[in-house]
Structure formats: C-alpha cells, structure tokens
Amino acid sequence: MKIAYTGEMDQRPCKEVLGATIEKIVTEDENAIYLDADLMSCAGTLKWGKQNPDRAIDCGIAESNMAGVAAGLAVAGYRPIIHSFGPFASRRCYDQIFLSGGYGKNDITVIGTDPGVTAAMNGGTHMPFEDVALYSVLPGSTVIDVSDPTCLVSVLKQCVYRPGVKYIRVGRKQMARVYEDGTELPIGKAVTLREGTDAVVFAAGIMLHEAMQAALSLEKQGVSVAVVDCFTIKPLDTEAVLAWAKKTGAVVVAENANRHGGLYTAVLEALAEGCPVPAACVAVEDEFGEVGTQGYLQKRFGLTAAHIEAQVKAVVARKRAK
Amino acid sequence: MELTEKKALQAFAIRIRMALVEAIHSIGSGHVGGALSIADVLAVLYGREMNVRPEDPQWPDRDYLVVSKGHAGPAVYGTLALKGYFPYEELKTLNQGGTRLPSHCDRNKTPGIDVTTGSLGQGTSQAAGLALGNRLKGRKNRVFLIVGDGELDEGQCWEAFAFAAAHKLSNLAVLIDWNKKQLDGRVDEVLPLGNIAAKMEAFGFDAVQVDGGDVEAIAAALERTRQGGDKPYAIVLDAVKGHGIAEAENTEMNHSMPINDERYARWMGELQADLAALEG
The missing domain is CATH 3.40.50.970 (Thiamin diphosphate (ThDP)-binding fold, Pyr/PP domains)
Structure with missing residues (x-):
C-alpha cells in the first residue's frame, strides 16, 4: 500500500x-x-x-x-x-x-x-x-x-x-491522485490516509480530496485530523470506523450523496452500536440536483474543504463540551 | 401427430391440472385461472418439445423454460413433479413456510425452475439474456419463454422483444398466453393490446397464432421454432383463463380463486372423468 x-x-x-x-x-x-x-x-x-x-x-x-x-x-x-x-x-x-x-x-x-x-x-x-x-x-x-x-x-x-x-x-473526469499505481485496495477495508488525534473524517469519492485539504488547513490551525478513505460504503469497515472514533472522539463524514442512507448513515449505525461520539456530516441536505460546474455545485450543496473544516471544528467543540 | 401421442399429451395436461389443483387446495387458494390456461402448452413443452434431464436439472445444455408470469408457479410445479424433478407429495407444501415451492417461480428453491420471476416483465429480459448467453457459449439448446397477455402491459417486455430481434435470437421462442383476462378484468377493458401477433411481427419476430388448448396445434407451432433462422419466434396461444375446469372458466374474476374441500373433490372428480374418457 x-x-x-x-x-x-x-x-x-x-x-x-x-x-x-x-x-x-x-x-x-x-x-x-x-x-x-x-x-x-x-x-x-x-x-x-x-x-x-x-x-x-x-x-x-x-x-x-x-x-x-x-x-x-x-x-x-x-x-x-x-x-x-x-x-x-x-x-x-x-x-x-x-x-x-x-x-x-x-x-x-x-x-x-x-x-x-x-x-x-x-x-x-x-x-x-x-x-x-x-x-x-x-x-x-x-x-x-x-x-x-x-x-x-x-x-x-x-x-x-x-x-x-x-x-x-x-466520475469520468480526472480525480486527485491518492494511491501509487498498481496498489490493490481490498474491498471492505478502509484506508487511513492521514493520522490525527482531535477528530477523524471518513470520506469517499471526490470528498476524499476535500477532506485532505481540510485536514491540511486545520493542521495549520492546531487541529489534528485523521482522514480515512471509506471507498467501500458497504460492507463498511466497522472495525476501522470504531477504532478511529475511539481514538479521536469526534467524527465527520464527507460524501457526495444524500445524507440519508449513504456513508453517513452507515457510520452512524456503527457508532451508535459501538462508540457513540459526536458526529456530523458534509453531504447533500436531502435535495435534488441541479445544473452547473462541479465547482459551483460543490459550493451550492456544501461539499467543499471549507465545509468539512467547519464541521470538524463543530464536532471537536461538542466533544470538549461534554 | 399419432393419435396415441396426442392422447398422451392431453392426458399429461389433465394431470398437470390435477397437480396444480392439489397444490392450491393444500393452501386454500391461489392463482387458479392463469395456471390452468398454460397447462396445455406445458404438457407439450415437457411431454414433447423440450430436451431436459429431470435427474440433472442443472445440465447446462438443457432447453430452458422461463415462466415470466411467475404466479403460474403451481402449474409449473405440477409439471415438474409429474416429470420426476421432485416428489409429487411435495406439491402440498405450496407457500408453506420453508417450502421449495413458493407462489412465484424461484430458481434457487425449486429443482427444474430455471429463472426467478414474479415481478411481471422481468422474465422476458432474462430469457433474452439466457438465449444470447447460450448462443455465445456455442450451445445448441433453446429457451422457451411463457408470458401472460396482461403482462404485456409492462414496457420491459417490449424492450426485451426489441433486443431479442436485434440480436436475431432464433433460439428463443416466446409463448404468449392470450387468455384475455388480467387481475382487474378483461384485457380489452384494462389496457387493450390489439393484434398481438401483428405486434410481434412488427417487432421482428416470426409470429403465429394457434389454439392454446389444442396440443396438436401447439406441437406443430413449437416444431416450427426448431428451424433456426435469423428471427426469434412468437406463438400467440389463443387461450381461456381457467381452461379445463368448467367452473373456473365460467368465473369472471378467476385470477385467484379459493379451492375448499368441496370444490377440490368436485374438480378432481371432473378431471378424473376427463382422464377416464380420454384413456378409456
């Protein structure tokens, strides 16, 4: 890997x-x-x-x-x-x-x-x-x-x-490069792209790049964020999700999909049963799509690094307030 | 066709009716009308036309049957039991918890069922895919597809027919059970289909129409489908919903009917008499 x-x-x-x-x-x-x-x-x-x-x-x-x-x-x-x-x-x-x-x-x-x-x-x-x-x-x-x-x-x-x-x-266009060519990624196994101690972002698809950008920015502000690639939404790597939830105590899920029924739901199910910690998502808030450039649409539906950053700060604050 | 063969097929069809009545009576009610209407074509398929091995249901070179009107399961189960795919007594487990004989056909449960159906229209595409796959694998077998007339309301059927014609699937024969009725009433009242054979022709099929209760006519039409060529085949079976049992035929709303003990005894008696008259 x-x-x-x-x-x-x-x-x-x-x-x-x-x-x-x-x-x-x-x-x-x-x-x-x-x-x-x-x-x-x-x-x-x-x-x-x-x-x-x-x-x-x-x-x-x-x-x-x-x-x-x-x-x-x-x-x-x-x-x-x-x-x-x-x-x-x-x-x-x-x-x-x-x-x-x-x-x-x-x-x-x-x-x-x-x-x-x-x-x-x-x-x-x-x-x-x-x-x-x-x-x-x-x-x-x-x-x-x-x-x-x-x-x-x-x-x-x-x-x-x-x-x-x-x-x-x-997607059919270019995506940010995450892995070395030829890397095998076993289905069902999440991949930790970045370690961190204050919060973890579980991300998939195009949101992985946004999550990494958010983590870099937060690092400069003194917030240590882990980023985990959950490319397998089902079956979810529950073990990895719970391990990172326990380690950081604060979870954000980032996905290019409706917040209902996708990765956020899967992660919340795992957390509810195994490690109930503060969690939030960066996902589409139960809306239909619309036309525009991908850049415009990411802003329109709240799917950017800046949105992830804000949600990380919010869950970390909730964790500290407990 | 020799008279003895004709009589044997007619007797097989009556036994299929008895078997499906046995099955449906065991649970109290079921899809009587559309099961009875395909008994004759099932008798000709399994009694004459299809190359199958009941002792080896998964033999890959067998002829396949896709019953897209999956609710006619009891008629197919009756046929398969009579052919020895599973014990006849098992027909009495229809729809019981844990049964191998669910209301709608399931290839993972019943020995001899080739394709899972029940959501109407879906057997058509699967049959087309199966016919294409068999041809690509170099098999010389054929796929027979039984579709209900009401089922033709589903747009998927017409997508599948266009696909079958485009791919020249002459190893596919579509048998349309034109029994004129669907669940809510007459096909002509719910959603008229017009001339089905003409529609099939227009979709690129070699289409004929025969009396769906005449085993000799069905056999002749099926024999035609052996010749290959570059078109899939369609046989419109001019049928009667509930065929072979007078009370079922004469009941207007006969898609689903109860079979209590009294009715069971009466119907079985009538079918026994038909059999005796035929076999002398």
Missing part, C-alpha cells in the same frame, strides 16, 4: 481507465461480459466494443432490459458488468437489479458514472444523490465510491468475482 496523495490530479481521466479496465477484464476472462445502454462512448469502451460485439453488448437506451439481460447471461454462466449514468444504473432499473439480479442470485457488477455533483452540466435529471442509499438496502450488495483511478482498477477487478450485486459509482 503506497499512498501518493499530494493534492495533484491523477493524469488519467477516469473514463480512460474505466474503458481500459473493462476491456482488459473481458478480454482476459471469457466468462466476463460487458453491457451498456447506449453510453459506451461515455465509458471509454466504444471503439473496442464495436470491434467485439459478442463481448460488449450494446442494449440501446433500455436500462431495465439491460439489467434483466445481464441476469439471464449470469444464468448462462457469465459474469456481467453493466454500465450507465448513475441515475439510470440505479433508479431506472432498480427492480430489475433487485429481483432478477440480487433476489435471483445472479451476480452483476453495476457501474454508475457521474455520481452526485460530478454530473455537472447534465444537471438535476442526471445527478444521483440517492444511488448509494438504493444500493445499500439491496441485501448482500457491495457499494463502492471510487477514490481515484488506481482504486477504480483494483475494485472493478474484485467486483467481477465477488458474489451478489456490486455497485461502483465513479
């Missing part, structure tokens, strides 16, 4: 990494198969997909059917990977994923791109804040919010061979 965070962007856009990783997995395993709903161009798979129509199935703009076809392919002995934008890979085909997939014990890997505010210019109709909650209540599911391109490569490979329904939410 090599942490490579400097605050710089990883040079590889996630779309490129996503496309190359899907192609590699499907090319190397004759039982892996990839399906898309007319968004191969957005997943970086179009060129390879057109050349390999038996390995990359374009289902057209019909996500429910795609989910069902994936389940049928699983019955036939395949390990399907399906992709669409986050809202269409979750809300639009949820009953099909839930029943034909999960309930029918047909293992499917679902990739939902452009999670939360990363949907930016596509606006509110394309901006899933609820995908995490939906997939979290699917029994036996795995829910991942990707932290950087290296994380994407590692989790996608694992998901294909993991039982149940797996949901991976990942």
